[in-house]
Amino acid sequence: MSVVTSKYLTIYNTLVEQIKNGAIPPQSLLPSEHELTDQFQTSRETIRKALNLLSQNGYIQKVRGKGSIVIDITKFDFPVSGLVSFKELADKMESKPKTNVHELSLIIKPDHFIRQQLQLTAKDQVWKVIRTREIGGNKIILDKDFLNKKYVPSLTEEICENSIYEYLENELNLNISFAKKEIVVEEPTSEDRELLNLEGFHNVVVIKSYVFLEDASLFQYTESRHRPDKFRFVDFARRKH
Amino acid sequence: MSVVTSKYLTIYNTLVEQIKNGAIPPQSLLPSEHELTDQFQTSRETIRKALNLLSQNGYIQKVRGKGSIVIDITKFDFPVSGLVSFKELADKMESKPKTNVHELSLIIKPDHFIRQQLQLTAKDQVWKVIRTREIGGNKIILDKDFLNKKYVPSLTEEICENSIYEYLENELNLNISFAKKEIVVEEPTSEDRELLNLEGFHNVVVIKSYVFLEDASLFQYTESRHRPDKFRFVDFARRKH
DNA sequence: AAGTGGTCTAGACCACGTG
DNA sequence: ACGTGGTCTAGACCACTTG
Structure with missing residues (x-):
């Protein structure tokens, strides 16, 4: 946890700030890579690292022979990318989010589905956690987690009520690095109907994540x-x- | 349209091939960047460009001080990223896809919603195209396209029946570079009910794209x-x- | 201590777009 | 012809992991 950061990241953050506050207006060209090299007193490859980050995150569009065009982000009220999280939802609705733990168990013999999803060996055990997420008195998300016990020796209801991720990262020093997600729409199961306030909705959106x-x-x-x-x-x- | 490609891309493609056919097995380490520099007779930065691409596309996980671990992609039958396209869907269902053009019109005075979405000036005109996509006799996708006429002078029903994108790229030499997409679930409109075979489904998944x-x-x-x-x-x- | 990846440099040549 | 971004090089030092 250091405060220091790489040169190309500080350049990236500086430019993001200038784009966001309008100092560099949309549709205009960024200074050329050569000019930025002078401005930031660094090498061109370092500037290019910063610009590539800007490009990947949707702030600029690089055009060969022309320059880097600033994309008009003001027209988009939504974040750059990703799932709008439970926390953001709660913030937007100005409501206190609440998490209910419905089940916390250690599965000694996981069924075929879970064994396959988690690529388990015969003796691996699995934590099963079922929680609902509640906003404004409505249970709108049902989270079903399955964690390989090999990496998580113990788990308590209190941890599940707060954030499992914080526990993993801060207490166990497990670092999540990436996830593959699949999004589909399904018919509600009886479990969905029982635990969620579906209010007449006939479908649920299911995000399946492999972490x-x-x-x-x-x-x-x-x-x-x-x-x-x-x-x-x-x-x-x-x-x- | 040249066949030549950059050195780091050919290295990337070579490594992807070796990972896919199992020559470099999952969970194993890639040769170190130094070794790869020797193998491919190039500089380390070039190797690193190739490895960064592998990492971004989900083939490897780089760990400092350790090496680059090959991620087990065989367990995922789905593509690396993105929307599963109409064409892939049709292929999977072993069915001929069909496109129906329901409307093709030039809007002289776009309404407020479209003006805002496309950030139009007062005199901009807009092509409106409404199409359904049909697989196995079922109309399952309704596409509503709005294109700024400034960039697309003419448009025919025949073009819409095939691929608008191919027309734009091959005939007009317009190059699409990126898109922002938003995915939400909505109640079907009367237009959805009329043009799609909803078969009792009570929701539609809507992908809103800005191209x-x-x-x-x-x-x-x-x-x-x-x-x-x-x-x-x-x-x-x-x-x- | 040795090996790994992360960052950074100061050059070089090339491909592309504009005047 | 000139300026732009795209690729590539041969070094260097640092941070991290492992023996």
Whole structure:
């Protein structure tokens, strides 16, 4: 946890700030890479690292022979990319979020589905956590988590009521590095109907996540089942050429 | 359109091939950057460009002080990232896809919603295209496209029946460079009920896309409205640290 | 201590767009 | 012809992991 950061990241953050506050207006060109090299007293490759980050995150569009065009982000009220999280939802609705733990158990013999999803060996045991997320008195998300016990020796109801991730990262020093997600729409199960306030909705949006640790080992499978009216996903896709 | 490609891309493609066919097995370490520098007779920065691409596309996980771990992709039958396209859907169902053009019109005075979505000036005109996509006799996708006429002088029903994108790229030399997408679930409109075979489904998945050209100008807004059972989206998210 | 990836440099040549 | 971004090089030092 150091405060120091790399040179290209500080340049990136500086430019993001200037784009966000309008100092560099939309549709205009950024200074050329050569000029930025002078401005920031650094090498061109370092500038290019910063600009590539800007491009990947949707702030600029690089055009060969022309320059880097600032994309008009003001027209988009939504975040750059990703699932709109439970916390953001709660903030927007100005309501205190609440988490209910319905089940916390250690599965000694996981069934075929879970064994397959988590790529388990015969003797691996699995934590099963079932929680609902509540906003404004409505249970709108059902989270079903399955965690390989190999990486998580113990788990309590209190941890589940707060944030499992914080516990993993701060207490166990497990670092989540990436996840693969699949989004589909399904019919509600009887479990969905029982635990969620579906209020007449006939579908749920299901986000299936496979979560990996820093060493690329798969340790968690999660199904996050959302009431469809509270679901929103944002994607930013650069075209492959 | 040259066949030549950059050195780091050929290295990337070589490594992807070796990972896919198992020559470099999952969970194993890639040769170190130094070794790869020798193998491919190039500089380390070039190797690193190739490895960064592998990392971004979910093939490896780089760990400082340790090496690059090959991620087990065989366990995922789904593509690396993105919306599962109409064409892929049709292929999977072994069915001929069909496109029906329901409306093709030039809007002289766009309404407020479209003016806002496309950031139009007072005199901009807009092409409106409404199409359905049909697989196995079922109309499962309703596409509503709005294109700024400034960039697309003419448009015919025949073009819309095939691919508008191919027309734009091959005939008009317009290059689509990136898109921002938003995914939400909505109640079907009367238009959805009329044009799609909803078969009792009570929701539609709506993908709202803002499509930009190479020079970062916004030229198209599209709503792609899917029957929920035929919708699937895959995301690969590297964790920001 | 040795090996790994992360950052950074100061050059070089090339491909592309504009005047 | 000139300026732009795209690629590539041969070094250097640092931070981290492992023996």
